[in-house]
Amino acid sequence: MPDDLAIHARGVTRVYKAKPEPVTALGGIDLDVEPGEYFGLLGPNGAGKTTLIKILTTLLLPTAGTAMVAGFNVVTETAKIRRVINMVAGGEQSGYGLLTVREQLWMFSQFYGLPNREGWRRVDELVEITGLKEQSGQKIRTLSTGQRQKLNFARGLLNDPWVLFLDEPTLGLDVAAARDLREHTLSWKAAAPGRTLLLTTHYMVEAEQLCDRIAIVDRGMILALGTPDELRRRVQAESIFRIELDRLPQNGGLAALTDLPGVLSAVPTDDDATDAAGSDRVALKVALADDSALTSVVTAVAERGSHLIGLAKSEPSLEDVFVELVGRGFGDGDSARDEDS
């Protein structure tokens, strides 16, 4: 039932007026997110991720289709939705520079109706959790980008939201600050069961680390949806291994390997990992119908006088999935809408 879902979208379309012709930012999105699920929208600039978040957070009306958050309609029940959600965007500069960290959070707590004492208690709790205690009396205009984003994250949790929207939350952060923020997100997940996260990102590691399921979005359409493992399996049905040997197998060589049951192909890799040794070492890319065929490959190699030096299974990345689905990499897309950056 849509009422029981954290997020339910059917045919959500958004067309922006633009010259010379209207821009379709969302082309009919269908999406169901379960309560307690961490869901990621992964896609390049202009994919429509931010537009979808704006619709779900009641900032934008869909041109067509139905969207519900926590069982409430985004068009007609905005007041109820706003009581149970919060939103944090990357690069956010909200608030007032002359306020201190504590004051800024307290001010926002008042917008969510927290009683004064409870508001301060919640502020102090979040300041401590997010590691901003030392900066709590500091004016926010003096904070670093990373500290600022921690503050934004704390602001997003002030009302203990049932659905939290994170729109490119680590945009512009350095590696350590981004990792820190991801860890905080996971801590919140562990501490608040039943709470739902909708994350937009174009960082694959972020989507993989934080999300139970991921939708790959491009040009306003969902191209694929599933767990990270399911998505990877979509582009690679077979098991691929990189096998490094001290020399090519004798008595039939690679052809002997491909004749083995379950072996789909065996070819030398085109990397230069073996060149440095200046010997006969060789690396092979071996495709198997499934993992069980590996034993016969290793045995056959040994029988043909080669010694195994290295063995690794090759996993496709989410970027591989994206390239397979879209036919281009993340950085190659043109932006349909600047806002979706």
Next chain:
Amino acid sequence: MTAYRSAPATNPREAADWSTGRVIRTNLRAMFGRAYPRIIGLSREPSWLFFEIFLPFLAVSAFVFVYRALEAPEEYIGFVVLGGAMTAFWLNVVWMMAAQFYWEKDQGNLELYFTAPMHLMSILAGMAIGGLVLTSSRALAVIGIGSVLYGVSYDVNQPLLLMGVFLLTMIPLYGLGMLFASLFLLWGREAFHLAQLLQEPIYFLGGVNFPLAALPGAVVGVVMATLPLGVGLDAMRQLAFADSGVEGVLPVGTEVAILAAMGVIFLIAARLALGYLEHLARREGRLTLRWQ
């Protein structure tokens, strides 16, 4: 790291089910929450002493010396000092109310206001209350310094009524600011120019530096129908210099009625404009979103 904690509500439908009392309390809290940065700004930004007291005081002084050179009635000096104090409120309305949503949009605050569970009128009311507190201190400073320096003597027979007229003037004045907040956002990207446009003409039409009755009748009629600053200032001058013999445009009672009517009209208009703004923002997707 201390663990995150979450409230015990069993489901989001329960969490979203607010009583009327809670809705009202949330809006009141939001109002005072938004007023806070303005009030605290008094002690955080001491530069206002120079920009908002000393500089306006120079303009007041110029008119004082002109009137003295022309041997104008002495109460004109008081008129100018009172007018100078009231300009602080108009500046506050133009720059910190009317243009505020525009700045808030650029900072990304407007998005957050829209997605929070309070009404945007509470935010505007909070800005107005904060602005009123902030500006009252500046206005009092102008009156105090001006009165002492230029020896202004007041003839106040009805101090409570004078205070009441001042407060009543503030309602349509800030109501107008609330209305402009939405209109500035709707009309254009150049809030700075719009704010400037509303500065000098209103000083002139509001009779800030001279008795309003000196303007031609038709202009005075327009002011009486549209400009709370002019109406309020005229009434306050009548009450602050009761024995001077200088007549106002209309009796104080009539001007009080006009101010009350303006208050109701501007607040309703502000509410309607805000509703239209929110609808347009959601429909067009360009008013609340940054960089649009």
